[in-house]
Structure formats: structure tokens, C-alpha cells
Amino acid sequence: MMNTTPAGYTYDQNLPSSPVTRSQLDELLTDVMWTDEDAAALRRAGDILTPRVSEILDAWYDFIGSTPHLVTVFRGADGEPDADYLARVRARFERWVVDLCTRDFDEQWLAYQEEIGLRHTSKKNETDNVDSPVAHVPMSHLFALVVPVTLSVKEFLVQAESDRDEVEAMHQAWFKAVTVTLVLWSRPYAGDLW
Amino acid sequence: MMNTTPAGYTYDQNLPSSPVTRSQLDELLTDVMWTDEDAAALRRAGDILTPRVSEILDAWYDFIGSTPHLVTVFRGADGEPDADYLARVRARFERWVVDLCTRDFDEQWLAYQEEIGLRHTSKKNETDNVDSPVAHVPMSHLFALVVPVTLSVKEFLVQAESDRDEVEAMHQAWFKAVTVTLVLWSRPYAGDLW
Numbered sequence: 392m393m394n395t396t397p398a399g400y401t402y403d404q405n406l407p408s409s410p411v412t413r414s415q416l417d418e419l420l421t422d423v424m425w426t427d428e429d430a431a432a433l434r435r436a437g438d439i440l441t442p443r444v445s446e447i448l449d450a451w452y453d454f455i456g457s458t459p460h461l462v463t464v465f466r467g468a469d470g471e472p473d474a475d476y477l478a479r480v481r482a483r484f485e486r487w488v489v490d491l492c493t494r495d496f497d498e499q500w501l502a503y504q505e506e507i508g509l510r511h512t513s514k515k516n517e518t519d520n521v522d523s524p525v526a527h528v529p530m531s532h533l534f535a536l537v538v539p540v541t542l543s544v545k546e547f548l549v550q551a552e553s554d555r556d557e558v559e560a561m562h563q564a565w566f567k568a569v570t571v572t573l574v575l576w577s578r579p580y581a582g583d584l585w
Numbered sequence: 586m587m588n589t590t591p592a593g594y595t596y597d598q599n600l601p602s603s604p605v606t607r608s609q610l611d612e613l614l615t616d617v618m619w620t621d622e623d624a625a626a627l628r629r630a631g632d633i634l635t636p637r638v639s640e641i642l643d644a645w646y647d648f649i650g651s652t653p654h655l656v657t658v659f660r661g662a663d664g665e666p667d668a669d670y671l672a673r674v675r676a677r678f679e680r681w682v683v684d685l686c687t688r689d690f691d692e693q694w695l696a697y698q699e700e701i702g703l704r705h706t707s708k709k710n711e712t713d714n715v716d717s718p719v720a721h722v723p724m725s726h727l728f729a730l731v732v733p734v735t736l737s738v739k740e741f742l743v744q745a746e747s748d749r750d751e752v753e754a755m756h757q758a759w760f761k762a763v764t765v766t767l768v769l770w771s772r773p774y775a776g777d778l779w
Contacts, residue, residue, distance in 0.1 A: 415725075418654045422729035424736070460612045512778065530775045531609075534728060534768045535616035538761050542618070555749070563736065570732050574725050581724045581774040584706065 397482035399518040402490065402503045409498075409505035411578060416501060419571050429564040436561035437492025439551040440544065444485045450543050452481060461532060464515075468522040476521045491568050504575035512579040530580040537573055541566045591676035593712040596684065596697045603692075603699035605772060610695060613765050623758040630755035631686025633745040634738065638679045644737050646675060655726060658709075662716040670715045685762050698769035706773040724774040731767055735760045 440447060455461045456472075465480070467473030487507070494500050510518055511528040544565055548558045578585045634641060649655045650666075659674070661667035681701070688694050704712055705722040738759055742752045772779045 419725060419729050421652060422655070422726055423732040424648075458615060461616070527778055529779060530771065531613060531768050531779050532616055534771065535613050535764060537731065538617040538764050541760075542757065566735075567732050570729060574729050577724065577728065577771075577775075580778045581771075584721055584774045585723060585725050 397486050398479045400483050400486055401506065402486075402499070406499075406502040406506050409501040409575075411501055411505065411575060413498065413501070416496065416571075416575075419574055420496070423567040423570050425567055425571070428560065429567055432560040432564035433492050433568055435557075436544075436548060436565050437489065439548055439561070440492060441489050443547055444488050447488060447544065447547060448481055448485050451484070451539065452477070454539055454543075464523075464525045464528050466523055466525055468524070470524065473521055473523070476519050476523070479519045487572075491572060492565075496571075501575070504572055505578065507572075508576040508579045511576060530577055533576060534573060537566075537569055540569050591680050592673045594677050594680055595700065596680075596693070600693075600696040600700050603695040603769075605695055605699065605769060607692065607695070610690065610765075610769075613768055614690070617761040617764050619761055619765070622754065623761055626754040626758035627686050627762055629751075630738075630742060630759055631683065633742055633755070634686060635683050637741055638682050641682060641738065641741060642675055642679050645678070645733065646671070648733055648737075658717075658719045658722050660717055660719055662718070664718065667715055667717070670713050670717070673713045681766075685766060686759075690765075695769070698766055699772065701766075702770040702773045705770060724771055728767055728771060731760075731763055734763050 456477075462472050465472045465477050467476060490500075490503075506514075511533060513527075515525070515527055516523045541562075545558070545562050548561050548565075552558050552561070650671075656666050659666045659671050661670060684694075684697075700708075705724075705727060707721075709719070709721055710717045735756075739752070739756050742755050746752050746755070
């Protein structure tokens with residue numbers, strides 16, 4: 392499943408450094424009360440989620456695809472949702488799940504989060520060479536999706552782990568990590584107010 | 586406890602309409618998968634949280650007060666945290682918890698969320714007549730606080746309700762509602778990209 396590199400996935404391609412410093416990242420991790428236990432729990436969540444990442448994306452894409460104001464960002468030049476664009480983003484979205492659970496939150500990770508933020512704003516459409524009438528993903532919806540992205544993962548954890556406290560530990564770590572990445576992706580939207 | 590109106594609390598004072606329309610709010614509620622069951626669960630959560638709102642704020646203010654990069658927004662002209670400013674914001678923060686659990690998400694509620702957003706940006710310091718060197722609350726921290734504000738409430742629910750599924754229902758409704766308000770507060774940060 393994870394044997395092919397998604398189109399447009401440039402994690403390992405010497406991206407420019409993020410304008411967000413390591414110390415700013417540490418502040419965000421403090422905000423979300425990130426601990427070493429969370430880091431370990433997120434790795435364990437990754438063991439469960441990685442083999443099922445395609446099913447997770449099925450759920451998210453069902454939701455996005457059935458919600459007109461969300462799927463609209465995937466419109467192509469003809470005004471209709473662009474299936475190829477949707478598929479390419481989906482492959483990178485899957486990889487984001489795996490990366491979030493398995494990568495270290497280091498400079499390279501930070502640089503790629505910035506790249507993802509830019510791909511929601513000034514660089515939207517560029518990576519996938521899409522002639523879309525939609526020039527950015529609205530920040531409001533990007534943020535609000537913290538809820539479905541957090542909550543929908545729980546059933547996958549529950550199906551693999553019977554101990555409710557352990558599910559809770561993995562789920563909290565996931566919630567915290569998702570929040571940090573969404574905040575990092577929001578940087579290009581807010582400029583100096585970020 | 587809720588008998589006095591907090592200083593600077595203008596919910597009922599004929600605020601200008603929010604630039605966010607009712608239909609945009611409905612989209613956000615769709616994003617967070619808001620249901621009638623959530624609305625009812627949030628009311629039940631309010632019955633538990635309202636009498637304990639001062640303890641909830643104790644927990645949040647302990648966290649903010651002990652985190653230098655968070656308490657910095659409360660600095661006064663002398664560069665030190667301003668106790669009066671902290672106290673005035675705290676009283677309105679308590680009221681926000683109660684409002685969130687008890688108010689309808691209508692035009693008046695929307696207008697006050699916009700006012701709160703402005704008080705984190707262009708109108709920061711104005712309401713409390715503070716001569717602070719900090720002109721805005723960084724959006725990154727405002728949004729990252731979705732995690733402690735969500736997670737810290739759970740123990741209050743658990744202490745009052747033994748049924749774990751009912752706790753979960755109330756907690757999810759709280760998470761969704763907090764997310765929607767934070768997204769609304771983020772509007773002034775992002776302009777047309779919101």
C-alpha cells in the first residue's frame with residue numbers, strides 16, 4: 392500500500408525551511424499539552440491506522456464528496472469536481488496520516504507542513520497542475536475539519552484495541568497531533584497575526 | 586455566580602451583525618458533524634459545567650499563567666501580566682462557557698462571536714482599556730487551545746455522570762461547539778482567505 396510515492400509528495404526533496412522555528416513548534420506542542428506519552432501513543436496508533444489508511448480516507452472522502460461546500464475546492468476548469476485532482480490529493484492525504492503517526496516532528500517535518508499550508512493557499516492547484524476556479528481552501532473549513540478527522544479515527548482504534556483507556560490515550564495523541572498540523576497549515580493564511 | 590454581568594460583556598447590546606452569515610454558520614456546523622443530539626447533549630453538559638465554571642477557569646488560568654508565551658498577551662504597559670486585565674477577561678471567559686452551553690446559535694450569538702474575534706485582533710486592549718504592548722493574540726495559540734479547552738472539561742463531566750457513553754456524547758458536543766466558536770473567532774485573522 393505504502394510502496395509507491397504519491398504524485399507531488401516532496402517530503403524528502405530538500406524543501407526550504409519553514410518560517411516556523413523549532414521553538415515556535417515547541418510552544419504549539421506546549422499549547423496542546425504534548426507529552427512523551429503522547430508521542431509513544433501516537434506511534435501505537437500508527438500501527439493500527441497505517442494498514443487501514445485507505446478505509447480512513449474512504450470515510451473522509453465520502454464526507455467531503457457528499458458536502459457541496461467542501462468538494463467545491465476540487466473543481467476543475469469545467470466547474471465540476473476533478474476526479475484526477477481528488478485522487479492525487481487523496482494519495483498524499485493517506486501519506487499524511489502515516490507520516491503524522493510515524494515521523495519525528497523535526498525541521499524536515501516542519502518544512503513539509505509549511506509546504507502543505509502553501510498548497511492550501513498560494514500554491515493551490517500548482518502541484519497537481521489543475522486549472523481550478525478555486526484559488527485557496529477556506530481556512531474556516533480547514534480548521535473545522537479537526538472534528539471529523541479526530542472523531543472518525545476512534546472507531547478504527549476501538550476495533551483494534553479493547554482497553555478503553557489505551558484507546559483514549561491513542562485518540563488524545565491523535566487529536567493533539569492533528570491540531571498542531573492544522574495550526575501549522577494555517578500559517579500562510581494569517582501572516583503576522585499567526 | 587452568574588448574577589453579575591462581566592465588565593465588557595456586550596452580548597445583549599445590539600452589536601453589528603457578523604459578516605459571517607447564517608448559511609456560512611450552517612456550513613461550519615456541517616463540517617463538525619453537528620446534530621440535534623449534539624445540541625441536546627451540550628445543554629446537558631451545561632447543567633454540569635455551569636455550577637463549576639469557576640473551577641474550570643481555575644484550571645485554564647493555571648495553565649495560561651504558567652505558560653510564558655500564553656500569559657504574555659496579558660502584559661500591561663510595564664511589561665508584566667496585568668492582574669486586572671486577567672480578571673476581567675476571566676469573567677467573560679466564564680460567561681463564554683455558560684453561553685456556549687445555553688445560548689442558541691442564532692444571529693445574536695454570531696454577532697458576539699465576531700466581537701470576540703475582534704477583541705483578539707483589532708480591538709484587543711480596547712474593551713479593558715489596557716495599554717498593552719501586545720496588539721493581538723496570535724492565531725496559532727488561539728486555535729491550539731482547542732485541545733486543553735476540550736480535554737480539560739472531560740473530568741468535570743466524568744465526576745457528574747457515570748455512564749461513559751453519555752460522557753462521550755456531552756464531550757463530543759462540547760468539542761464540536763468549541764471548534765465552531767474558535768473558527769468564528771479566527772475570521773478577522775484571515776480576511777478573504779477565511
